[in-house]
Amino acid sequence: CWEPGDAIRCFDKQYEHKGKCCNRCQPGEKLVSECNGTEDSVCTRCESGHYQQSWTKERHCAPHDICDNNAGLILKMQGNTTHNTVCKCQAGMHCSDASCQTCLENQPCQRGFGFAAAKAEAQMSSPCEPCAEGTFSNVSSKTEPCHPWTSCEEKGLVMKAKGTNTSDAICEAGGRSSLSVLIPITAAIVTCLVGLCIYCLVHTDPRRRVQKQIEAGKPREDPEHHPQEVGEDGLPVQETLLGRQPVAQEDGKESRIAEQEKL
Numbered sequence: 001c002w003e004p005g006d007a008i009r010c011f012d013k014q015y016e017h018k019g020k021c022c023n024r025c026q027p028g029e030k031l032v033s034e035c036n037g038t039e040d041s042v043c044t045r046c047e048s049g050h051y052q053q054s055w056t057k058e059r060h061c062a063p064h065d066i067c068d069n070n071a072g073l074i075l076k077m078q079g080n081t082t083h084n085t086v087c088k089c090q091a092g093m094h095c096s097d098a099s100c101q102t103c104l105e106n107q108p109c110q111r112g113f114g115f116a117a118a119k120a121e122a123q124m125s126s127p128c129e130p131c132a133e134g135t136f137s138n139v140s141s142k143t144e145p146c147h148p149w150t151s152c153e154e155k156g157l158v159m160k161a162k163g164t165n166t167s168d169a170i171c172e173a174g175g176r177s178s179l180s181v182l183i184p185i186t187a188a189i190v191t192c193l194v195g196l197c198i199y200c201l202v203h204t205d206p207r208r209r210v211q212k213q214i215e216a217g218k219p220r221e222d223p224e225h226h227p228q229e230v231g232e233d234g235l236p237v238q239e240t241l242l243g244r245q246p247v248a249q250e251d252g253k254e255s256r257i258a259e260q261e262k263l
């Protein structure tokens with residue numbers, strides 16, 4: 001496409017050299033010699049410890065950053081031929097500026113400020129954040145976040161003093177609100193007691209009946225053990241009715257109870 005005298009136009013991944021379009025070197029490579037009438041551009045890989053990120057006509061690759069421990073930096077990601085090494089600050093430090101060439105030690109978060117884990121992770125600034133409305137920090141600490149104010153209502157108390165960014169809300173007992181907690185609790189206890197009474201009545205009633213029946217019909221139910229008593233009782237019809245129906249199912253219990261009562 002080259003026309004003498006005119007500015008020539010090359011493709012994105014090309015550059016102009018002596019009126020010719022030469023190919024650029026790909027990322028990870030650097031230029032060794034320009035193209036001419038017969039030869040293409042010659043490129044070569046970046047040497048170790050160097051990188052080159054874009055399509056280039058540069059003859060040099062840039063050296064990787066070195067993470068300087070004395071500046072508080074440690075390796076975050078090792079570089080390769082296309083990417084620079086990435087450093088980060090040691091734990092408990094943050095970058096001194098946007099370029100992050102050096103790090104500063106995190107200071108304790110003052111009263112009214114809390115530790116913010118996300119800011120600490122990002123390391124771009126101090127990890128302390130001012131306590132937002134509804135939270136407080138009453139200590140100077142490197143780890144304590146802002147804590148929400150105590151909710152007096154949830155505890156059934158009345159707020160005596162509103163919280164600030166450095167102090168918790170102060171609660172005090174209030175007659176009306178403590179009553180509003182006592183009433184449902186009392187109601188619950190009463191309900192439980194009533195339920196328990198009903199349960200006891202239902203489950204002990206049949207046994208009591210059985211026991212009464214045993215007492216009434218004792219002599220007749222144990223004819224083998226106390227044969228002489230059979231003759232003494234004079235109401236055979238009544239005893240048959242009592243003895244045959246519910247009592248017959250609990251033979252074992254009857255005899256045990258009967259024996260205990262004898263003792």
Ligand SMILES: *[C@@H]1O[C@H](CO)[C@@H](O)[C@H](O)[C@H]1NC(C)=O
Nearest residue numbers: 033034035036037038039042
């Ligand atoms: C083109 O460049 C190559 C090296 O890249 C060189 O050997 C050759 O002589 C050059 N040809 C011309 C015509 O300049």
Ligand SMILES: *[C@@H]1O[C@H](CO)[C@@H](O)[C@H](O)[C@H]1NC(C)=O
Nearest residue numbers: 077078079080081082083084
């Ligand atoms: C170089 O490292 C980057 C990340 O830093 C990665 O995405 C890329 O694939 C690596 N390239 C090679 C050739 O290893």
Ligand SMILES: *[C@@H]1O[C@H](CO)[C@@H](O)[C@H](O)[C@H]1NC(C)=O
Nearest residue numbers: 111112113130131164165166
């Ligand atoms: C805490 O509250 C006081 C008074 O409302 C205010 O002056 C101060 O700036 C606040 N501090 C922070 C860290 O938000």
Ligand SMILES: *[C@@H]1O[C@H](CO)[C@@H](O)[C@H](O)[C@H]1NC(C)=O
Nearest residue numbers: 137138139150166167168169
């Ligand atoms: C900070 O507030 C908490 C909760 O109200 C309290 O238990 C603690 O004693 C306070 N600490 C200081 C140093 O004021």
